[in-house]
Amino acid sequence: MAHNQVIILAIFIGYLVLNLVIGIYFSKRQDKASRLSSEKNFFIGGRNMGGLVLAMTTMATYTSVSSFVSGPGAAGLTYGYAQAWVAAVQVPVTFLVLGVLGNKLALVSRRTGAVTIAGYLKARYKSDALVIVVSLLMVAFFVAQMISQFTGGATLISSITGLDYVKAMLIFGAVVIVYTSIGGFTAVAITDAIQGIIMCIGTFLFLFFVLKVGGGLAGIDQGLQANLPDVYDNLTAVYQPGTLLSFWVLVGFGTIGLPQTAVRAMGFKSTKSLHKAMLIGAITCSFVIVGMHLAGTWAGALVDTADLPTSDYFVPYIVQKIMPVGVAGIFLAAPMAAVMSTVDSILILATAAIIKDLWKTYLVKDEKKYQKNVKKVSVILTFALGVVTMILAMDPPEIIFFLNLFAFGGLECTFFWPLVGGLFWKKGTGRAAVLSAVFATATYIFCYYNVAVAGINAVVWGLIAGGMVYLVAGLIDSKKHPLDNEILEKCF
Secondary structure, eight states: OOHHHHHHHHHHHHHHHHHHHHHHHHHHHHHHHOOSOHHHHHHHGGGOBOHHHHHHHHHHHHOOHIIIIIHHHHIIIIITHHHHHHHGGGTTHHHHHHHHHHHHHHHHHHHHTOOSHHHHHHHHHOOHHHHHHHHHHHHHHHHHHHHHHHHHHHHHHHHHHOOOHHHHHHHHHHHHHHHHHHHHHHHHHHHHHHHHHHHHHHHHHHHHHHHHHHTHHHHHHHHHHHHOTTTTOOHHHHSOHHHHHHHHHHTTGGGGGOHHHHGGGGSBSOHHHHHHHHHHHHHHHHHHHHHHHHHHHHHTTTSOOTTOSSGGGHHHHHHHHHSOHHHHHHHHHHHHHHHHHHHHHHHHHHHHIIIIIIIIHHTOOOHHHHHHHHHHHHHHHHHHHHHHHHHHTTSOOSOHHHHHHHHHHHHHHHHHIIIIIHHHOTTOOHHHHHHHHHHHHHHHHHHHHHOOSTTOOHHHHHHHHHHHHHHHHHHHHHHHSOOOHHHHHHHO
């Protein structure tokens, strides 16, 4: 291993260990200070997030390896400014999720005692079938998303340090699994806040050194004409109109239905914290996503990257070429932060789905014994899920970007209508929610593999099918079985 690679690896390991120590420390402090149950502390962090932490953990959970590695890499290697324009769709995500779901979901979850999205759905619809369906689908799509993130973390470490892929996977996986397992939601939220700040620093460094090495925008423009002659092609020349529509849905409007971001709306401290988070989240999300994709486009002017196997290797390759070694190590902590913040969030939610929404609801008979052992069982299951996912990621997919987006679409189809419809439409019923989740997800998977119309992503067909089923079934069922007074009182 070269001297530069040793330095970068040392910075990486130091950053990973710092996250581990901070996450566990704040988790232990929260456990001592909180009067809430072990369950609420582990899965929702005592509902005590302030504005900055809420903004950063929401932004960091949403942004992933695709935002820092695959997307900017695709911009620099192939798509040019069109990729940056498409990425800009994601700018209002934090503001949208917290603005639409924020106060309403927070109030209802407190009234019902829900600490997970499936727990809220159970209180809203009183449907065992819905809880089982959405919990199983959540875990399945989460595993697919975690595989893409574990792969991204290991690929990043391997490509910049020269370590074998398997060794890189073991280093990355061990740290994320341990601090998520031991620390729970508090560790995830606090480390996400740190990682959000690191992402902003990394984006600034990438923009600064690309512009510096490229000789400003004029020099970059000349380099792009040579290396990426189609960089100025308009959006419809690069992407079909149906594809653009799909991106607006998949990584924009549809993100309201993502459980890993929606659950953040259940854990903040006050309305003031929510409003502060909406502003901070919108600003940081804009800077990170647009900044990284613009810098990725400009970086295409700097070097000939024809020999790179996929776009996933573009950003690590460029960074090592244009940054001093110490700075490169600091920057590369940013995409690692994006990967870690996504993995830890969905890992804790997958555990919550199994422990809280399935095991406790349908198998536990002794509540006192459950409360006594829930933290220990949650730690063991989180660890086991992480290890299984890490093993599955040992044989990685070719391009992380597509597996991540597939899981995104599946989660949106499963949760969008039961979650959003349940919050704002009184006629939504349990049967409508179950049928919507099943039909939307089945349509999505079928269309993903079998339907290609004008470049439209399968998530559009899935959400349309789910919405129609939810509306029709809700209208029919609500006439026969209106909502009972308990649901009306707690949820509306």
